[in-house]
Amino acid sequence: MNIIAVTACSTGIAETYMAAEVLERCARTRGHSIKVETQGALGIMDKLSSQDIASADIAILTNDIAINGDDRFKGIKTFHVSISDILESPQDIMSEINSEP
Amino acid sequence: MNSSASFNYTFPLPNGLHARPASFIEEAVKSYSDSITITNLRNNKEADACSVLSMIASDIALNDPILVKVTGDKAESTLNQFKVFLATEFLTCDEPLTVVEDKQQKPLPHMLRSEELQSLRGVSVSPGLARGIPLVLGEPRLTLNPETQEKAPVTEELARFDESRQHLKAQLEQQAEVSAGEEKAILKAHLSLLCDQKLISSVSEAVTNGASILSAVLKTQEHFVQVLESSSSEYLQERALDIRDLCYKLIVETYGEDSFEKTDTQLTTDTVCVASSLAPSQFLSLDRSFLKGLVLEAGGTTSHTVILARSFGIPVMVGVEGARTLAADGRQVIMDANLGLLISNPSESVTRFYDLEQNKQERLSKRREQYINQRAVTLDGYHVEVAANIASAEEAEVAFAQGAEGVGLFRTEMLYMDRIEPPCEEEQFEIYRKALTAANDKPVIIRTMDIGGDKPVDYFNIGTEENPFLGYRAVRLYPEYLNLFHTQLRAILRASHYGQCKIMVPMVATLAEAKWLREIFNNVIESLKVEGVEHNSDVQLGIMLEVPSCAFIIDQLVRYVDFFSIGSNDLTQYLLAADRGNSKVEHLYDSLNPAFLRLLKHVVTEAHKAGAWVGMCGEFAGNPEHLPILLGLGLDEVSLSAPRILEVKEAISQLTLEDSKAVLEQALNMETSEEVSELLQNACQKKEVMPILAEHSIIIHAECRTKAEVIKTLVDNLDVNGRVSDVLGAEEAIWEREAISPTMLGFGIAIPHCKSDSIAVNSISIMKLAEPILWNEGDQVMTDTVFMLTVRASEAGSVHMQIFAQLARRIMRGAFRDSLGACTSEQELLEFISGELEL
Numbered sequence: 001m002n003i004i005a006v007t008a009c010s011t012g013i014a015e016t017y018m019a020a021e022v023l024e025r026c027a028r029t030r031g032h033s034i035k036v037e038t039q040g041a042l043g044i045m046d047k048l049s050s051q052d053i054a055s056a057d058i059a060i061l062t063n064d065i066a067i068n069g070d071d072r073f074k075g076i077k078t079f080h081v082s083i084s085d086i087l088e089s090p091q092d093i094m095s096e097i098n099s100e101p
Numbered sequence: 102m103n104s105s106a107s108f109n110y111t112f113p114l115p116n117g118l119h120a121r122p123a124s125f126i127e128e129a130v131k132s133y134s135d136s137i138t139i140t141n142l143r144n145n146k147e148a149d150a151c152s153v154l155s156m157i158a159s160d161i162a163l164n165d166p167i168l169v170k171v172t173g174d175k176a177e178s179t180l181n182q183f184k185v186f187l188a189t190e191f192l193t194c195d196e197p198l199t200v201v202e203d204k205q206q207k208p209l210p211h212m213l214r215s216e217e218l219q220s221l222r223g224v225s226v227s228p229g230l231a232r233g234i235p236l237v238l239g240e241p242r243l244t245l246n247p248e249t250q251e252k253a254p255v256t257e258e259l260a261r262f263d264e265s266r267q268h269l270k271a272q273l274e275q276q277a278e279v280s281a282g283e284e285k286a287i288l289k290a291h292l293s294l295l296c297d298q299k300l301i302s303s304v305s306e307a308v309t310n311g312a313s314i315l316s317a318v319l320k321t322q323e324h325f326v327q328v329l330e331s332s333s334s335e336y337l338q339e340r341a342l343d344i345r346d347l348c349y350k351l352i353v354e355t356y357g358e359d360s361f362e363k364t365d366t367q368l369t370t371d372t373v374c375v376a377s378s379l380a381p382s383q384f385l386s387l388d389r390s391f392l393k394g395l396v397l398e399a400g401g402t403t404s405h406t407v408i409l410a411r412s413f414g415i416p417v418m419v420g421v422e423g424a425r426t427l428a429a430d431g432r433q434v435i436m437d438a439n440l441g442l443l444i445s446n447p448s449e450s451v452t453r454f455y456d457l458e459q460n461k462q463e464r465l466s467k468r469r470e471q472y473i474n475q476r477a478v479t480l481d482g483y484h485v486e487v488a489a490n491i492a493s494a495e496e497a498e499v500a501f502a503q504g505a506e507g508v509g510l511f512r513t514e515m516l517y518m519d520r521i522e523p524p525c526e527e528e529q530f531e532i533y534r535k536a537l538t539a540a541n542d543k544p545v546i547i548r549t550m551d552i553g554g555d556k557p558v559d560y561f562n563i564g565t566e567e568n569p570f571l572g573y574r575a576v577r578l579y580p581e582y583l584n585l586f587h588t589q590l591r592a593i594l595r596a597s598h599y600g601q602c603k604i605m606v607p608m609v610a611t612l613a614e615a616k617w618l619r620e621i622f623n624n625v626i627e628s629l630k631v632e633g634v635e636h637n638s639d640v641q642l643g644i645m646l647e648v649p650s651c652a653f654i655i656d657q658l659v660r661y662v663d664f665f666s667i668g669s670n671d672l673t674q675y676l677l678a679a680d681r682g683n684s685k686v687e688h689l690y691d692s693l694n695p696a697f698l699r700l701l702k703h704v705v706t707e708a709h710k711a712g713a714w715v716g717m718c719g720e721f722a723g724n725p726e727h728l729p730i731l732l733g734l735g736l737d738e739v740s741l742s743a744p745r746i747l748e749v750k751e752a753i754s755q756l757t758l759e760d761s762k763a764v765l766e767q768a769l770n771m772e773t774s775e776e777v778s779e780l781l782q783n784a785c786q787k788k789e790v791m792p793i794l795a796e797h798s799i800i801i802h803a804e805c806r807t808k809a810e811v812i813k814t815l816v817d818n819l820d821v822n823g824r825v826s827d828v829l830g831a832e833e834a835i836w837e838r839e840a841i842s843p844t845m846l847g848f849g850i851a852i853p854h855c856k857s858d859s860i861a862v863n864s865i866s867i868m869k870l871a872e873p874i875l876w877n878e879g880d881q882v883m884t885d886t887v888f889m890l891t892v893r894a895s896e897a898g899s900v901h902m903q904i905f906a907q908l909a910r911r912i913m914r915g916a917f918r919d920s921l922g923a924c925t926s927e928q929e930l931l932e933f934i935s936g937e938l939e940l
Contacts, residue, residue, distance in 0.1 A: 010841055011856045013890050013902075017909035018846075025913070041856070041892065041902045064842075084842050087913075 001097070003027050003034040004048050004076075005060035006067050009083050012040035019062060019086040026090045030098070039068050048072070058097055062086070106176040108184065109142075110167040113192060118161035120340060123153040124293050125194040129186050135173025137183060142166040152299040157340065158328040189565055207440050210829060211836045212454045212809040219431075219445040221421050223396065226407050229416030230459055231394025231436040233371035235428035235445070238379060241349060241361040245315055252313035262304060262314050265355040270295055272354075284409060287381055294347050300325070314355050322348035339401040346380035368392060373436050375421075375428040379406045389415070394436040396424045396443055418443060453810065461817040468821060472750040473504040479732060483758035486738040487750050488544070490718060494535035497545070500743040504750055507544040509666065509740020510605075510718040511536060513589070514550050517558050523585055529592035537600030544601045546666065546716075546740075547593050548645070549586065551575045551607040570674065575608035576618070583621075590625045597637040604640055605666055610648040612657050618642065619661040646715075647671035652700055655707040665708055666740070669719025673697055692721045693774035693781075698730065702769060705734045716740060725752040729784045732758055733765025751823075760784070791862045793901055794934060797822050798866040799927040805868075808876050808884075812836070812853060815866045815889045823861065824891070830859030831891065845876035845884055850912060854890035863901040864891045865908065867930060886921065888912065904938050911937055 005023050009015035020036040027034035035052055038045045050072075053059075059073045063080040081093055114122055130137050130150040137150035141159045143166060148159040161167065169187075171180045206222050208214075252258050270292065277288040294300060300321060307317035322344055329341040352360050366383075368391035378399040384406045395410050400420035410417045416438035424443060428434060431445035435455055444451060477487040488509030489500035497508060516524050516532065524532075537545050552558050553574020561582065566572040579586040593604055606618055622642050629636045644651070644658070647668035651658060655665070669692055674681065676697055679689035691697070708715040716738030721727055723741035725748055731739055732753070741749060764784045768777045798818065805811045812835055820828040834857035838844070845851040866889040873883035890905055911917045917937065924930040934940070 011838060011854060011892070013854050013856060013892050013905050014844075014852050014909040017906040018913050021910040021913040038906070040906065042906055082842075088847055 001032045002055055002057045003032050003060065003097070004052055004056040004058070004073075005034065005036045005062075006039060006048070006070075007036060007062045007083065007086075008039035008067055009062070009064050012042075015064075015083045015087065016040035019083045022086055022090045023060065026094050030094055044068065060093070060097075103172060103174065104176045105170060105172040106180040107168055107170040108180060110169055110187060112161050112163060112165045112167055115163050117163060117165075118156055118159070120153060120157060120290055120293070120343075122191065122194050123156040125191060126150055126156065127153050129183070129190075133171075133173075133179045133182070135171050135176055135179040137179070138170045138172075140168040140170070142168055149299070152297055153293060154297045154299040154325060157332075158325070160328075160332045185565075207829075208833075209440065209442070210454075210813070210832060212813055213442075213451065215809070216448060216451055218447075218451065219427065221423055221427055221443045223418040223421030223424070223441050223443060224400070225416075225418050225438040225441040227411040227415060227417040228439050229394070229414070230439065230455065230462065231371075231373050231416045232455065233373045233391075233393045233434065235431045235434045236366070236368070236372050236374050237425050237428050238366060238374055238376040238383065240345075240377075241383070243352075243360065244362055245352075245356060245360050247313065247316040247319055250313040250315045255309055255311070258308050258314060259305060261355065262308060262317075265314070265351060266295060266301070269350055269354045284385075287409065291343060291347050291350075291381075294343060295351075315352060315360075318348050318351050318355075339399075339404040342378055342380055342404055342406070346382050349380065350382065373428075373434050375424045377425065378404070381406050381409055384409055394418075394438065396421050396428070396436060398422055398424050450807070453806070454813070457810065457813055457817060461821060464821040468823075469747040469751060472747050472754070473502070475504075475750065475754075476506060477750040477753040479753055479756050479758050479761070481757045481759055483732065485732060485736060485753065486544075486716075487746055487753070488546075488716070488718075488738055488740040489743045489746060490740050491536070491743070494532045494539070496743070497536040497539040500746070501539060501541070501543070503743045504746045505543070505743060507546070507601075507738070507740075508536065508540060509546055509716055509738055511545060511547045512551065513548060514552050514558075517550055517552060522560055523588070526588045526592045526595075529589060530595050533593050533596035533602070534599045537596055537602055540600050542601055544603060546603045546605050546643070548605045548607055549576075549579075549589055549593075552578060553608075570671075570680070576606050576614055577608060579621075580617075586621065587625060590622065591629065594625060594629060594636040594640060595634060597640045598635045602637065602640055603643060603664070605643045605645060605664075607645045607668070608648065608671075609644040609658075610650050612654055612661075615644060615658050615661040618644075645671075645718075646704060647675065649676050649700065652704050652707070655704065655713075656711050659708075659711040659713045662713070664713050665704070665715045666738075667701065667704065667715065667717040667719065667736075669717055669721035672700070672719070673721075676700060691774045692719075692727075693768075693777040695769060695771050695774070695777060698765070698768055698777070701730075701734055702765070705736060709735065714738070723749075725749050726781050728752055728756055729761040729764035729781060730768060732756060732761035733763075733768075791822075791824065792940065793863050793904055794865040794867075794931065794938075794940060795822075796927050796931050798824075798864055799930050800866075800868045801925070801927050801930065802871045803868045804871050805874065806872075807874060808851075811851075811868060811870070811874070811887055812889075815853075815868060815887070816891075818866065819860075819864055819891060824864045825859055826861040827859040831855065831857060834859060835889070835891075843877045843880075845880055845882075846912070847882060848918060849873065849882055849884055850886045850888065850918070851876045851884045852888045852890065852909075852912065854892070856892040856894055858894035860891045860893045863893055863899075863905075865889070865905070865934075866891070867934070869924075869930075904940070907938050908934075 007016045007019040016038050017040060020038050023036055024034055035048060036046060037048045053072055056076055059076045059078045061067050061070060061078060061080050062083050064083050085093060138147055139150055139156060139159065140147045141161045144160060146159040148155040173179060273288050273292050277285050280288060303321040304317045307320055308314060325344045326341040330338050332338055366387060368388045370391060371393050372391050373394040373396060374392060375396045378397055392415060394416040397419045398421055407417055416436060418436060418438050418441055421443055427445045433446060435444045435447050476484050478484045486506045488507040489505035490510040491497055491500055491508055492512045492515045533547060552561055553569055563573055596602060609615055626638050641663040643664035643666060644662050645668045646665040673690055673692045677689050677694060679686045681687045681690035705715050714737040717736055718740040722731060722739040723745050764780060768780055771777050805814055812832060816828060816832045819825045825831040834855035835853050838855050839853060844853050868887040870885050873885040876884040920933060924933050
């Protein structure tokens with residue numbers, strides 16, 4: 001599966017990157033390909049290109065704070081999750097994604 | 102022939118007519134043969150200008166309408182004389198009172214907020230922490246009965262009163278003689294009350310009417326206390342204590358110590374004293390080795406007891422209503438005069454909080470302590486002497502204890518003020534010698550008298566000038582008052598034998614003045630030689646550089662003077678032609694104006710070219726933010742008020758000469774002082790010298806028992822290491838983030854963090870706990886490791902942010918966490934993390 005994701009948190013110092021790390025590791029162990037855009041204190045890093053978005057099967061967006069440019073993901077199956085869900089139970093999120101038809 | 106004259110007047114002094122200005126009036130009026138009454142038209146209270154007490158009782162406040170009435174032979178001329186007095190000297194006789202800046206209560210830190218405290222809030226007037234047993238002090242209770250007190254015939258009783266008064270007077274005078282500072286000032290105030298005509302006549306009249314001295318004194322006390330306490334001025338209300346104290350002393354003087362019950366105020370262990378209010382003599386009788394703090398229910402911030410306690414460095418809180426009741430059932434109290442909080446019977450966690458707090462305070466003062474005996478040196482090894490400005494010999498000792506490398510400015514005009522005749526050579530010699538002895542061979546620059554229009558002195562007949570700052574002052578007076586100048590030079594030169602003394606003359610504007618000064622200086626040395634009087638003939642003679650004309654003749658001035666000290670206040674005023682007391686033009690008075698900076702640059706360059714050294718002793722030198730400019734200029738010395746010295750020395754040790762030069766170069770080419778100001782702010786914030794992770798930010802085997810203790814310990818640690826600008830703000834920011842969602846990760850690691858303008862240096866702090874704790878209620882896993890990330894508010898996209906991001910990612914990797922768990926020392930942990938993050 002082709003997963004794209006955007007992470008962002010209130011201070012932009014820690015969780016944005018922790019969540020990105022977790023998503024990347026989890027997806028890869030399950031054999032998915034993934035690209036995560038981080039919107040934190042470093043600004044927007046690993047920005048998703050329109051090509052990335054076009055070829056994605058699924059988008060995971062964190063919902064702790066507003067995501068920059070969330071209108072980019074119209075038409076893609078999108079999961080809105082909280083950072084703490086990602087950090088605490090990433091496996092649940094992955095299972096949910098897998099169970100999607 | 103008796104005539105009378107009157108005029109209306111609006112009272113101009115902000116603190117009202119309290120004891121100090123009242124005694125000033127009394128002093129002036131004494132010399133008139135006519136009598137003067139002052140009526141406060143607001144309340145129609147009339148006062149005799151010969152009595153301090155009656156003037157105080159008239160309750161005159163700022164802007165009250167006053168009617169001044171003169172009766173006597175020369176009413177008209179006396180009136181005019183008095184008018185001039187009120188318009189000149191009187192205006193400057195009162196200093197502003199120390200106002201407690203922040204009467205609003207500071208919020209309690211998180212750890213205390215969550216506690217159920219037996220506590221009261223109050224206003225801190227002298228900061229500090231105190232712990233001990235509480236002791237409630239009461240007013241001394243009379244054992245004599247005023248109703249039945251035996252008395253002698255009226256004449257004998259009057260004589261006895263007079264005798265007691267004279268005894269007490271002699272006693273107070275003697276005490277004043279051997280005391281110093283605030284204590285002395287307070288004794289003098291009591292002396293003037295004791296000699297007050299109204300007080301004396303009130304007692305005498307009652308005695309004449311058949312009362313005993315005891316009941317006469319009590320009646321008089323009651324009268325004046327009532328008058329003062331009903332005053333609308335808080336300051337005057339507090340003078341009632343002084344009256345009580347004095348009457349107490351009078352009664353003891355007359356009837357002996359037994360006239361009051363013996364109260365057991367013997368302190369035997371660390372004690373926090375609690376009282377409704379406390380008289381100065383009661384306070385002074387307490388053993389200060391055990392007196393750790395003072396809590397008063399009365400709200401006044403200007404009572405003499407408060408002033409005394411502050412001068413001894415004892416923490417004081419006032420306005421703590423109910424404190425006596427709280428203390429009465431307290432076995433132990435903690436008084437936090439930083440927060441304005443009195444806690445009775447603290448719980449274990451509160452005690453632990455204050456253990457942490459005390460530990461931090463001690464580490465903080467220790468951090469700065471190292472600079473007390475260290476020279477101020479920049480990171481790249483450039484030394485600039487940091488000296489103190491003082492105005493009396495007593496201050497020298499305090500200044501050196503606070504880290505001064507010398508005295509850069511000993512103002513001597515205070516020696517000349519508030520007296521009828523100038524100080525003699527011997528008196529001055531002793532004072533200068535005292536300062537030089539305290540300096541222990543460190544340099545002391547004594548500035549010869551700077552007297553003139555704004556600092557009037559009776560025996561200098563200067564008169565009123567339209568523009569005193571451009572008028573007859575300082576060196577310009579010396580030719581007319583040559584004897585006085587000679588006397589001062591002789592006194593200084595004789596004292597120079599006892600240390601490293603330099604002489605500096607204010608307000609020199611021309612080469613002729615410098616030449617004249619050198620001549621006089623040489624003459625005085627010559628005559629000391631001839632007389633065989635001990636002195637040091639190598640004493641340097643310098644001038645204040647405060648008149649811009651001097652900047653252009655430095656090459657010529659050095660023929661006659663050895664050094665320059667820039668008086669930044671006057672130099673700014675004269676360069677920009679702006680009076681900073683005038684609100685319409687004060688914005689022009691600006692020492693960051695690039696024109697002023699260029700002048701400074703020119704002065705320092707020229708002086709160094711000519712082989713003379715240059716210092717600065719104005720307010721500009723006392724602001725740590727200006728340091729890049731001061732260092733960049735290449736000044737040899739800066740002189741500032743003593744309490745700022747350690748801060749400035751520490752700040753210098755974190756700057757480099759090279760960067761400072763670059764900052765100055767930029768500043769010189771800017772267009773406005775606002776640009777310069779912004780430049781300096783950024784320059785000071787650039788503390789990149791401190792690494793994001795250092796061994797001092799790692800704590801292993803921490804014995805914290807709660808999340809709150811962990812956070813306080815880590816934030817306090819940042820404070821001690823100079824990494825936060827506002828420790829409470831930083832702690833709050835961490836808690837605000839915690840409130841959004843817990844920062845505990847599932848595997849025993851918590852990462853509290855914040856981005857806040859209370860953070861001065863981006864930092865990673867790491868703590869490994871000796872015993873794991875529960876980070877949040879309901880956590881499934883205990884926390885044993887804490888990473889705290891603290892980031893400056895203005896930070897975005899920097900190298901540091903990449904490090905934080907990298908660290909955040911690493912924490913999520915099992916292998917990283919395993920290696921982390923294996924580290925057992927600070928050093929090991931530092932090496933591991935630095936390696937991982939490529940620091």
